[in-house]
Amino acid sequence: MSDPAPGAAENVPAGPGVPLASARGRWIVLATVLGSTMALLDSTVVNVALPRIGEDLDADLAVLQWTANAYLVTLAGLILVGGALGDRYGRRRIFVLGVVWFAAGSLLCGIAPNAGILIAARALQGIGGALLTPGSLALIQGSIAPGDRARAVGLWSGFGGVGAAVGPFLGGWLVDGPGWRWVFLLNVPVAALCVPVALRHVPESRDPQAHGRFDVLGAFLGAAALALLTYALIEARSGSPLVIASAVGGVLLSAAFVYVERHRADPMVPFDIFASRLFTAVNLVTLCVYAAFGGFFFLVVLQLQVVSGYSALAAGAALLPTTALMLLLSARSGALGERIGPRIPLTVGPLLCAAGMLLMLRVGPAASYVQDVLPALLVMGMGMVTLVAPLTATVLSSVDPGRAGLASGINNAAARAAGLLAVAALPLLAGMGPDAYREPAEFDAAFGRAMLWCAGVLLLGAAVAWATVRTPAPGAACHPQCHTYCATTSPPLEPPRTAEP
Structure with a gap:
């Protein structure tokens, strides 16, 4: 160039x-x-x-x-x-x-x-x-x-x-x-x-309308609450006073974050945006599905290497079908969501992902990639294809157009927070000890329990979607950044609306 x-x-x-x-x-x-x-x-x-x-x-x-x-x-x-x-x-x-x-x-x-x-x-x-x-x-x-x-x-x-x-x-x-x-x-x-x-x-x-006042206190409270809750979940097995203090501190800081954001003139997260029932519903679905995704992708590469004996290269290559499906089919999924509305994609997508995670129960010692790993990842990938683009389009259409960038940012941050809390909590819930990843048999058993937890959270997300998500106002189009979206940790961000010269 x-x-x-x-x-x-x-x-x-x-x-x-x-x-x-x-x-x-x-x-x-x-x-x-x-x-x-x-x-x-x-x-x-x-x-x-x-x-x-x-x-x-x-x-x-x-x-x-x-x-x-x-x-x-x-x-x-x-x-x-x-x-x-x-x-x-x-x-x-x-x-x-x-x-x-x-x-x-x-x-x-x-x-x-x-x-x-x-x-x-x-x-x-x-x-x-x-x-x-x-x-x-x-x-x-x-x-x-x-x-x-x-x-x-x-x-x-x-x-x-x-x-x-x-x-x-x-x-x-x-x-x-x-x-x-x-x-x-x-x-x-x-x-x-x-x-x-x-x-x-x-x-x-x-942005010529940006005023330069930043919610530093809100950002600090949010990040500190996440850090303390994460520490409490990861170190919970010790049961030490520090763990208990971290858990209590995380809850208190979370409450303080909500209080500050409700009372600031220019909050980082204006809570009135949740007055939209559809926006609230889709974010609840987001929390469920991205918690499951975060836990899954953290553990699956460990399972393939520790239990199934894959090299790091083979374990990484094994995940290609999931992202390849998203790369190839996200645009079609978005178009389908435009035609039939978000309720069915946001219900069927988590169900398919849950089925994929249950199929991962077949992946153990000396697992065959073609017979055991690939079918699970293909089903998982189809579930992600089904839900990600309609989820993003629904988030953007559930608020006024001028707040689309804010809505997208909140949704993205919620997904990342759900993923990090899942990575912290899932080993605890599955009974993984500190050295589990060094013991193939122990890790394999705990991985199976973890997949059940992930599938359960996805089923909850599907139930929430079916019960609460309805067709938004016209115009919930699949935005260009959804067409070939492949990230597994968060939904895509919407760029801010810029006034044309």
């Missing part, structure tokens, strides 16, 4: 936006794809590396849980703030800051000498992810010409979908080859390419 009009992006003249067909338009898409892919890959490659991380650092199961959850605590707690900061101080500026922050956290993860530093670095990564994730779509919305935005978002989503699909395979290859540290170190050269592209070619954009 070459830019026919080099110069500082800050000096791009006002106009109707950058055409996607121009060199600058392609650079904008490239920058957003590079940044968002860093965060998207993190959700797929790290789980594959967990057994090797535990072996190398001589860590117990709690460390593996924290390796996954430290990132999600800060990401879920701050993602709404990240979007607000971009609207006020410049979306490109906050996006670039997030990419640099994420890369620094990744570098620290890659060189971490012990579990404590690795967990702290993962929390730092989550802060970077909260800054860059909302900005990637917002840059397209604020920079690309209005007539080209849907196609640009589709390209962004398509490339991201391919990245998500190959992520587990790439993670497995790195773990079996150069080592698990390269799962994190790979982000550094990607960031080194992304940052100069963004600074040179991406125009700065802001």
Whole structure:
């Protein structure tokens, strides 16, 4: 690519936006794809590396849980703030800051000498992810010409979908080859390419109505409550006074978060948005399905490696059918949801996912991929295809158009919070001891119990959908970012609505 009009992006003249067909338009898409892919890959490659991380650092199961959850605590707690900061101080500026922050956290993860530093670095990564994730779509919305935005978002989503699909395979290859540290170190050269592209070619954009008042207290209370509850769940077996204090503190901070958000003039989560019964219903379904997904994808790669004897590469490649189905069929699922309404997809999708998890009970020692693993993942993938695009479209159509970005952010944060709490709670509920992942027979038995829990939560989600979800007002279309969406940890974000010049 070459830019026919080099110069500082800050000096791009006002106009109707950058055409996607121009060199600058392609650079904008490239920058957003590079940044968002860093965060998207993190959700797929790290789980594959967990057994090797535990072996190398001589860590117990709690460390593996924290390796996954430290990132999600800060990401879920701050993602709404990240979007607000971009609207006020410049979306490109906050996006670039997030990419640099994420890369620094990744570098620290890659060189971490012990579990404590690795967990702290993962929390730092989550802060970077909260800054860059909302900005990637917002840059397209604020920079690309209005007539080209849907196609640009589709390209962004398509490339991201391919990245998500190959992520587990790439993670497995790195773990079996150069080592698990390269799962994190790979982000550094990607960031080194992304940052100069963004600074040179991406125009700065802001929301002229953003006022600069941020709900720092609400963000702190939300993240702290998640952290304390997560700690209490992971360490619950010890029954120590610290665990009890953490549980009580988490509940109290959760109550304080609700109180603060209800009484602030400019809350991070305005609770009046839940006056929409449909929005509330769909978020309840989101909590159920993404809790099950979070627990499933955390445990399944451990099951394949610890019990079934798969290499990290084979375990990562085994998950390809799920994301491939989402990559290929999400658009058709969204179109179907438009025709028949969301109630049936949001009921049938969780039921199919539950069936897939029950089929995983067949995956044990020396499991055949074709006969045991593949059927479960295909059914699971079809369930995810059925529900994700209609879920997102229903969230966006359940509120006023001007609040679609806020509604999407809340839904995304809720999904991530549900996933991290599931990763914390599921080993406890399934009776996994601290060294279970080192004992194939013990882990296999606990994995079976965990799949029953996940299937039960999905059945609850299906029941909630059938009882509460109704067809929204006309216009619940499948948005471009849903067409090739492949992430398994959260529904897609909606870019903020930007006034056309």
